[in-house]
Structure formats: C-alpha cells, structure tokens
Amino acid sequence: MKEGPDISRIAALIGDPARANILTALMSGKALTATELASEAGVTVQTASTHLAKLEAAEMIVCRKSGRHKYFTLGGDDVGHALEALMGLAAGAGHLRMRTGPKDDALREARVCYNHLAGAKGIALYQGLLGQGVVVENGDDVVLTDQGATWLREFGVDVDGLMRSKTPLCRTCLDWSARQTHLAGSVGRALLVRMQDLGWAKRVEGTRVVQFTARGEAAFTEVFGR
Amino acid sequence: MKEGPDISRIAALIGDPARANILTALMSGKALTATELASEAGVTVQTASTHLAKLEAAEMIVCRKSGRHKYFTLGGDDVGHALEALMGLAAGAGHLRMRTGPKDDALREARVCYNHLAGAKGIALYQGLLGQGVVVENGDDVVLTDQGATWLREFGVDVDGLMRSKTPLCRTCLDWSARQTHLAGSVGRALLVRMQDLGWAKRVEGTRVVQFTARGEAAFTEVFGR
DNA sequence: TTCATACTTCGACCGTAGCCGAAGCATATT
DNA sequence: AATATGCTTCGGCTACGGTCGAAGTATGAA
Numbered sequence: 001m002k003e004g005p006d007i008s009r010i011a012a013l014i015g016d017p018a019r020a021n022i023l024t025a026l027m028s029g030k031a032l033t034a035t036e037l038a039s040e041a042g043v044t045v046q047t048a049s050t051h052l053a054k055l056e057a058a059e060m061i062v063c064r065k066s067g068r069h070k071y072f073t074l075g076g077d078d079v080g081h082a083l084e085a086l087m088g089l090a091a092g093a094g095h096l097r098m099r100t101g102p103k104d105d106a107l108r109e110a111r112v113c114y115n116h117l118a119g120a121k122g123i124a125l126y127q128g129l130l131g132q133g134v135v136v137e138n139g140d141d142v143v144l145t146d147q148g149a150t151w152l153r154e155f156g157v158d159v160d161g162l163m164r165s166k167t168p169l170c171r172t173c174l175d176w177s178a179r180q181t182h183l184a185g186s187v188g189r190a191l192l193v194r195m196q197d198l199g200w201a202k203r204v205e206g207t208r209v210v211q212f213t214a215r216g217e218a219a220f221t222e223v224f225g226r
Numbered sequence: 227m228k229e230g231p232d233i234s235r236i237a238a239l240i241g242d243p244a245r246a247n248i249l250t251a252l253m254s255g256k257a258l259t260a261t262e263l264a265s266e267a268g269v270t271v272q273t274a275s276t277h278l279a280k281l282e283a284a285e286m287i288v289c290r291k292s293g294r295h296k297y298f299t300l301g302g303d304d305v306g307h308a309l310e311a312l313m314g315l316a317a318g319a320g321h322l323r324m325r326t327g328p329k330d331d332a333l334r335e336a337r338v339c340y341n342h343l344a345g346a347k348g349i350a351l352y353q354g355l356l357g358q359g360v361v362v363e364n365g366d367d368v369v370l371t372d373q374g375a376t377w378l379r380e381f382g383v384d385v386d387g388l389m390r391s392k393t394p395l396c397r398t399c400l401d402w403s404a405r406q407t408h409l410a411g412s413v414g415r416a417l418l419v420r421m422q423d424l425g426w427a428k429r430v431e432g433t434r435v436v437q438f439t440a441r442g443e444a445a446f447t448e449v450f451g452r
Numbered sequence: 453t454t455c456a457t458a459c460t461t462c463g464a465c466c467g468t469a470g471c472c473g474a475a476g477c478a479t480a481t482t
Numbered sequence: 483a484a485t486a487t488g489c490t491t492c493g494g495c496t497a498c499g500g501t502c503g504a505a506g507t508a509t510g511a512a
Contacts, residue, residue, distance in 0.1 A: 006246075006316055007240065007246045007249075007250060007309065007312045007313055007316050008240065008241055008242060008243045008245070008246030008247075009316065010312060010315050010316050011237050011238075011239075011240035011241040011246060011312055012237075012238070012241030012242070013241070014233060014234065014237035014238075014241070015234055015237040015238030015239070015240070015241035016234060016238070016469090016470075017234045018470080018471095019234075020232070020233045020234030020237060021234075023233070024233060033488080033489095034488075034489060034490095035487095035488070035489080043470090043471075043472090044471080044472060044473090045488080045489065045490090046471085046472065046473085046474095046489090046490075046491085047470070047471055047472070048489095049489060049490055049491085050470085050471095050490085050491090051470090052489095053490085060315070067479065067480070067488090068478070068479045068480060068487065068488050068489075069479095069488070069489090070488080070489070078311070078314055078315055079315060081311050082308070082311040082312055082314070082315050083233065085304070085307055085308035085311045085312075086233045086236060086237055086308055086311075087233055088304055088308070089236050089286070089304055089305060089308050090232055090233050090235060090236050138369045138370070138395065138396070143369060242499090242500075244500080244501095259458080259459095260458075260459060260460095261457095261458070261459080269500090269501075269502090270501080270502060270503090271458080271459070271460090272459090272460075272461085272501085272502065272503085272504095273500070273501055273502070274459095275459060275460055275461085276460085276461090276500085276501095277500090278459095279460085294457065294458045294459075294508070294509040294510060295458070295459090295509095296458080296459070
C-alpha cells in the first residue's frame, strides 16, 4: 500500500511556519546563529532550538560550532533545490506572503537565490548569456558552449576549476517573482562572486537583497544588455 | 523580516501523510478517482474528500468530472518536480518507509515515475542511451545528440513531433531506490510508451509497477545492454 | 420512481506538536 | 571565582487540524 520514500516527514518539517522561515533565511547561503534564526523566525530561542534540532536530525541543515555560537547552514544543494521548487509552487498558487515587506521590491529586482543571482537582474543576466551564445538552451536544460567557456575565462571566472569539480556547471532555476528561468549551477554562483569582486554589487547585510552600485549597473547593462 | 513566497503553506499540505500518499499515487501520471485515492491513502472517503478539496484549492491537483466519478491528476509539471525533489531529500535522509511492502522489489526493478521509466530498468535504459551516444551528459543536464534523434526515429519515436512541443526533451530524474539518475522529459516518456506499444512491458493495474514480458526483457537487454 | 453508487458536508472527538517560562549546561569574559 | 551570554531541556498549556460516523447531495441504473 505505502510505497516510496516518506515524503511527508520532511514536508511536514518544512510545513511549520517557524521552520520554513528558518530555512528561507538560510537560503541566503550565509551561516546564521541560533538566536539570529530565532528572531528571523519570530519565535523565542527555546522553540528555535528544538526546531533546529529537528532540522539537523533530518540533515536538512548542518551546524558548525565555534565557541559558544552555533552557525547553521543548509544541508546541501538538494535542500536548496527542493526549497526553490516549493517556492515556485507557492508563488504559482498565489500563496504569496500576506504582508509584503518593504524590501520586496528590492528582492524582485536582484537577490541571492541560495548562491546565485535571481530576480529581474538574474533573468537579464541569463538572457544576456543566451544572446551572446555563452550558454544554449535545450529544453529546460542549459549547456555551456566552448565559446562560452572562453568568454567566462575573459570575464575572470576560473572555468577550468569549476569543470574539475563534480557540481553541475549550469542549471536553470525558476524565479518565484517573475515566472521565468535564470541561471544556477556553479557557473551561476561564480558569476555572482565575480560581480561582487568587480565591485558591481554588494549584498545587503542580513537580507537576500543584492544592491548594485551605479557603476555596476552601467557595466552590467553594457555587458549583458538590459 | 519575512521575504519570499510562503513555502510553509504548501509544504504543510504535503506534510500530512494521507495527502502525501495521495500525491505519491498521482505521481504515476494516471487519473484516479476519489475512492481509489482514499484507499491508496489509507483513509475513509470523507477524509480523502476534504484532503482533495484542499489540494485542489492550492492547485496542486486538478479534477475532471465524468458522470458520478471525479478523476484527479497532478496540477502540473512543477508539482511533479517539487515532489521529486522532496523524494530525493527523503531518500537521502534515510527516511524510507518503515514497512516495505511486498511490491517493493518489483518497484525497485521497474516502475513508472510520473510518466517515464524508473528503477533498475530506468537506470539501465539511461546508461544504454549514454553508451550509444543517443544522449550526452553535461553536468546533471542531458542533451539529445543529432545521431540520437536518428536513433530514436528508427526505434519508432516521433522525435520531430516531440521537438515541436515546448516541453523539454530530456531531463534527469533522481531515483529514490538507487541513488542514480535516469531519463525523464518527453523523450523519457515517449520511450516508455514505445516499449509498451512494442509489447515489451505492461503496467500492473493500480500500482506503479512496470512488468516486463520475457520477450521484452530479452529485447531490452539486446538493445540497451545489461 | 426507487435504489445504488460516488462524493460532500456537518459535528464531535482526540492527539500531536508548537509554544513559552523557568531552570539547567556550557563556553567565554572579568 | 564570579558574571554574562548562547544554547538546551523540562513541564505544562493550548490550539489547530486530522479523523470518522452520520446525514446530505448528485448522478446513473433498474
């Protein structure tokens, strides 16, 4: 009768609002302490503690203790992917957050999606890469072209290093804000890092917002088109 | 404070065991009636009815009524993808079902995963296609080669028809039984259909099990190896 | 019309799990 | 040692939601 992996266990884990908030906060990719996560989730530290214990037992998050702090991060890329997929569903079903925060516009413009660029800027980036033949689409899969590898090298990305790693180079990721795809995978991550190194953009502390500088904005448009 | 779509709502929806069973049952891709789903989920029809109403309200499933029956199917591909992602997580965390049913071995051997072939046979199929250069891997993306299109045509698959459609040709899908990838996407689906047309395999009514005939087994090994 | 089947709604029961206050450890700082 | 900070455990309260029996609606068959 019952077959397959027990999907409901982990879904129930994500299903609690407090835990969902914790996980969403960790989608920023940054390591956060228990108290930070508690305030993020809107619960006391005690409750957060039990939640974190459960999430850790399920290997959805991992913790690294340093002194009297415990820093938490997402368990792995699979966890991020699953959360992204759920966000896509939630956005599609119109289940957006009730009170849309003041940062919502900024989030729609440019934000961090686990480790790569998302939002309007993320989509523009992807479209730009497609237009220049750096990557090509195949269904909803993306492939890095040979000329694309060269292009990336010139842009300052260590493509060969990425290729040695086992993590996939390119993946598509569906935006929950605009219903379009943008670029994830190690290339997507590397591009975000590179743009920060170039001083084009900075992350706004404590949020997932990515703030472009005036110069960065111009350079971005120059390279990727609007 | 709170940013992004409300992930917890739908996660909680999937988090209930009964609803999870319903969704898992619908992963077979077949349209099922309310009573069938009730027995599948192990609850009475009344409870199933309320669950179905909730799932439908969230657009996770759609229903088509015919006479006094109501046939339910998954809401869309996004739903399927999200469920797959969760299954991957659940399998990874070792949260497999407690009591493994009698059909479990058959499921591990060959089963329907939403609409394509999964299990040991699914993996063998994918490996065979890779070995013959019909598809090539790029990270965790898969691409159909030109020679692969020709091969498929000879195998009896209407590749050109598939290409005209907007749905992606090839996608990878992670098995929960063996932790390996197999082929999804419209090509994956078409191959399963073709094998059934050839009389190689039949679906066992009411389950996700795919039963290969002796002749089909031999032909499969012939064509794909292993 | 009458009966049977498929599904839905209502009402009441019950259990699980989230929540916080308070106390308990553990690690740093003085 | 004494104090402060970060995190965990315990106990009890509460509420939300899943569950089923029973009654109610819709559709098809006799």
